[in-house]
Amino acid sequence: MKVLNFGSLNIDYVYSLDHFVQKGETISSDRLNIFSGGKGLNQSIAMGRAGISTWHAGAIGPDGQFLLDLLEASGVNTEFVRRLEETRTGNAIIQKDKNGDNCIILYGGANQSITRKQVEETISHFGPGDCIVLQNEINEMPYIMEQAHKQGMTIVLNPSPMDGKIFEMPLSYVDYFILNEIEAGQILGRPGAKAGEGEELAAQLAEKFPGAKIVLTLGGEGSVYTDSSRLYRQSIYRTKTVDTTAAGDTFTGYFIAGILTGCSVEDSMDLAARAASITVSGEGAAPSIPDMKTVKERVFEEKE
Numbered sequence: 250m251k252v253l254n255f256g257s258l259n260i261d262y263v264y265s266l267d268h269f270v271q272k273g274e275t276i277s278s279d280r281l282n283i284f285s286g287g288k289g290l291n292q293s294i295a296m297g298r299a300g301i302s303t304w305h306a307g308a309i310g311p312d313g314q315f316l317l318d319l320l321e322a323s324g325v326n327t328e329f330v331r332r333l334e335e336t337r338t339g340n341a342i343i344q345k346d347k348n349g350d351n352c353i354i355l356y357g358g359a360n361q362s363i364t365r366k367q368v369e370e371t372i373s374h375f376g377p378g379d380c381i382v383l384q385n386e387i388n389e390m391p392y393i394m395e396q397a398h399k400q401g402m403t404i405v406l407n408p409s410p411m412d413g414k415i416f417e418m419p420l421s422y423v424d425y426f427i428l429n430e431i432e433a434g435q436i437l438g439r440p441g442a443k444a445g446e447g448e449e450l451a452a453q454l455a456e457k458f459p460g461a462k463i464v465l466t467l468g469g470e471g472s473v474y475t476d477s478s479r480l481y482r483q484s485i486y487r488t489k490t491v492d493t494t495a496a497g498d499t500f501t502g503y504f505i506a507g508i509l510t511g512c513s514v515e516d517s518m519d520l521a522a523r524a525a526s527i528t529v530s531g532e533g534a535a536p537s538i539p540d541m542k543t544v545k546e547r548v549f550e551e552k553e
Contacts, residue, residue: 250509251379252296253402255306255371255393256289257360257386258316258330260340261494269344269352285316285535286341287360288384288409291495295502295524296382297324298540301509304329306371307387308359313338319535329371333359339386349490349529355386355410363389368396377401380509382501385410391418398422407501411435426454427464427501448482451475464504464518466497472522474514483518486526486549492537493529499538500525506541523549 264278289307296303297320305320306329316338317327339358345351368389375381380403383393397404398419405425408415411432420436433450434440437457451465451473462476471484503524507517524544531537539547 250302251375252301252303252382252505252509253306253329253371253375253379254289254293254296254303254382255363255368255387256292256382256384257287257339258290258305258307258309258313259285259287259355259360259386260313260316260338261286261343262340263343263345263492263494265345266347268346282532285319286343286494287316287339288386288407288498289360289382290316290320291498291535291538292382292384292407292502292505293320293325294323294535295495295499295538296506298538299503299506299524299544300324300541301506302326304374306330306367308333308336308362308367310334310336310338310359313359329367329374331359331362331367333362336362343494345492345494349492351492351494353494357386357388360386361388363387363393365389365392368393372396372400372402375400375402379403380405380505382505383407385412385415390414394419394422405501405505407497408432408436409497420458421460423458423461425462425464425505426458427466427504429466429468429497433465447473448475448480451480466500472500472518474518481515481518483515483522486523488526488530488549490529492532495535495538496525496529499528502538503544520544523547 261284263282265280293305304326308331337358339360342354381397406423447467465473474481500521504521507520527539
């Protein structure tokens with residue numbers, strides 16, 4: 250089984266601040282770091298470092314070669330990434346506060362230059378039994394999903410960043426939704442959904458999409474898995490938080506890796522929670538994503 254991640258590749262500019270900038274406010278940054286990033290790249294790196302056969306498809310500008318070098322060093326195949334000469338690589342402006350929380354502004358760049366020809370040529374190399382992983386940081390998403398569905402691929406969707414484009418996608422084709430409470434509430438038409446409603450939101454998503462499996466991440470409250478027959482709740486492994494930027498992407502990548510290597514849902518959720526816990530204890534997005542050896546060898550306190 251092969252995994253194709255058709256997703257974003259970003260350069261992250263991370264500004265360390267005392268607090269997030271407010272309307273009309275000008276503040277100084279303590280530090281600027283430049284990292285590789287993008288939800289697509291992060292998830293591919295997580296899957297590559299978890300040891301599963303992963304191909305990344307997307308686009309970069311002339312400033313993005315180091316992103317491909319990092320993917321390849323993490324065991325990810327990059328033959329389906331287009332190199333564009335006149336378009337800048339996508340980037341993100343990330344504010345990180347003293348507590349390790351973040352807020353992010355995205356610029357699409359090359360991520361918004363995906364063509365239907367690229368989609369068709371890429372997906373023609375995959376078929377039934379293969380898996381495609383998607384986010385909402387590139388263009389042509391509905392067409393990608395349609396072509397993947399025609400090829401009989403298993404479709405995993407992380408609908409982030411959540412916006413109106415999600416509702417243009419053929420969501421009935423999705424086999425796995427991996428999302429947080431805010432995104433779940435928006436898909437369900439409940440934008441005011443609050444923390445603590447995780448199990449209810451997961452159940453409602455499973456009812457709305459009866460053919461799909463739902464993985465709902467709940468931040469410090471852990472995560473929930475549900476499908477047509479069961480619900481499972483996973484706790485977190487507590488650690489010192491340095492940077493939460495790629496925690497969700499690490500969780501996604503390791504959960505997929507667990508499922509595709511034959512692990513049970515319970516073991517896959519636990520594996521993902523362990524990996525995400527390691528990620529938040531490191532700095533930067535992709536650089537903080539652990540490999541499988543690190544995840545297996547790390548000794549944690551009891552999960553909460």
